[in-house]
Amino acid sequence: MSPPPPIRFGVIGCADIARKVSRAISLSPHATLYAVGSRSLSKAQTFAKSNNFPDDAKVYGSYEELLDDPNVDAVYVPLPTSLHLRWAVIAAKKGKHVLLEKPVALSAVEFDEIVVACESSGVQLMDGTMWMHHPRTSFMKEFLSDANRFGQLKSIHTVFTFCADPDFLENDIRVKPDLDALGALGDEGWYCLRAILWAANYELPKTVLASREPILNKAGVILSCGASLYWEDGKVATFYCSFLSNLTMDITAVGTKGTLHVHDFIIPYEEKKASFYAASESSFDDLVTKWGSEPSKHIIENDLPQEVLMVSEFSRLVAEIKFKNSKPEKKWPAISRKTQLVLDAVKASIDKGFEPIQIQE
């Protein structure tokens, strides 16, 4: 049996991140760059040219036209968060599968509307959290799930920060209340929270408490914040995200029997190789002057970058639906929703003056 033909992607919006994902679509054997749409036709033409779209790719001067093209199987939506609800719902209603940038919406309530639209149309919905698709992530999960090597998760700390330049802090959509009202929490905290939920097997915390004194810009958009999360079983998580600190992306997960360290979990240092550190039943020598053994470094090679693997996995699911009449995979929107739900709780805790927020599904 020959493999199914590649899934035809339409990219709506020419954001910076769309360059990376367009390249990923072009590198995936299961996907093809079919169309790009922008509110400006010339912007779309320039984008198509500079991002290796095929010569016969469709270039549209509006999102509507792209969504009306019956040959578009799936759309990639890198638009500002405030536009997700509108365009993801329209795309779904027009039968397009939706690869949606994170944060998936301004709130879980909004996201639920997107989910309903996708479910009604039977289209696949997945968010653009690339590191989920890196093979390293599975290896780390294997370690965290190993009762002998890691035991029970007790605490986890995640960090995502980068040092935005003055232009970003003035003009980027991620600091604009009408575009990405969740600021650093939506852009960076999303990854921190996803990593925490991932490590906790997507069990929701019962309580979320924002760190006191987040940093906001004049318009009230979060530039830096954090929170602590508490589970029924005593597990604790903390995270910190910021546009105002050096680029850092950490997971430190400590279990009863093991410890995981990774310092580049969102975007690995290198495209085709990534590592993490695992320690198990760590101990000292008799006099407590040195360790019995050091954590071991695990190196994972990947033939394709993680964003390509994301596009391939999404395309595989779309092909299953398109050619084999399968149902959409519900796991992906489910974990998007949980991430957004906890993110909402952090935001609510900040808005309520650092009150603990009980999470309800």
Next chain:
Amino acid sequence: MSPPPPIRFGVIGCADIARKVSRAISLSPHATLYAVGSRSLSKAQTFAKSNNFPDDAKVYGSYEELLDDPNVDAVYVPLPTSLHLRWAVIAAKKGKHVLLEKPVALSAVEFDEIVVACESSGVQLMDGTMWMHHPRTSFMKEFLSDANRFGQLKSIHTVFTFCADPDFLENDIRVKPDLDALGALGDEGWYCLRAILWAANYELPKTVLASREPILNKAGVILSCGASLYWEDGKVATFYCSFLSNLTMDITAVGTKGTLHVHDFIIPYEEKKASFYAASESSFDDLVTKWGSEPSKHIIENDLPQEVLMVSEFSRLVAEIKFKNSKPEKKWPAISRKTQLVLDAVKASIDKGFEPIQIQE
């Protein structure tokens, strides 16, 4: 000029940690194992024999006798925390310099009594936080102090956990309310808080908030806890400590321009070599698919283990006082006090149901 004769140490108490420090005293060229005292003479004799005390070392069946020996210059006090106040004050009053295990007291109020006694007698007081004396610590500090490589400290997370065995959790002095009432907070949190203060140039936070749901044993002693700390300038710190998780000892410090990672800050993996990771102005490539450069690993070799360097530094200060009529170095008790003060605030926050505690010097 010949070097001053070695400082004559008396060890009061035969705790496990006293084995490590006795070895350190014997390895330091500036100190000598002169005496050991225990409430049981035979215990003291056994300890002296199995810890390479010289044949002519004095062995006492009580702390008082040791403290009455005029040839004892300094005492090392590894007693349970609840006994620190009493014995450190008696030692100071008898003119002995005091190397005091951490936590230095059950509270800063108690510690202040020890400080007053030491100041009145003109004796040196230093706590037993060994990693302060590792040369790696100075190199890390140099990095953190570098405006170009690290910039301004924005956030720091520290962890110290180890997985205590059932016997420890039942019988160790660190889980007994009458001996070490501060439990994991005193034993492990001490290091986490010291690292945070160290990184913050010993500037006290203005607010301390304990993590919700610490784990206590039946007697109410802390087995696991954490907190977040807030400074006037927006700096944030978090820590986590536990007797119930795999051995982990981390500092993750993020500045505007740099990031520090160290995974064995309290006791290095090896006795004579230690490393840390430093990253500066970290960035992505143009397409945000990989990093511009990886953090650099810095390896520091030390000819003597850190606990020996601690004993040597303490002995150097004592010799300055003894032979050159110098004043005691106030830096060491000052940082002990600050550590205890913040530790007290964490405890108060727990006791008050996770209220934020304002720190007042």
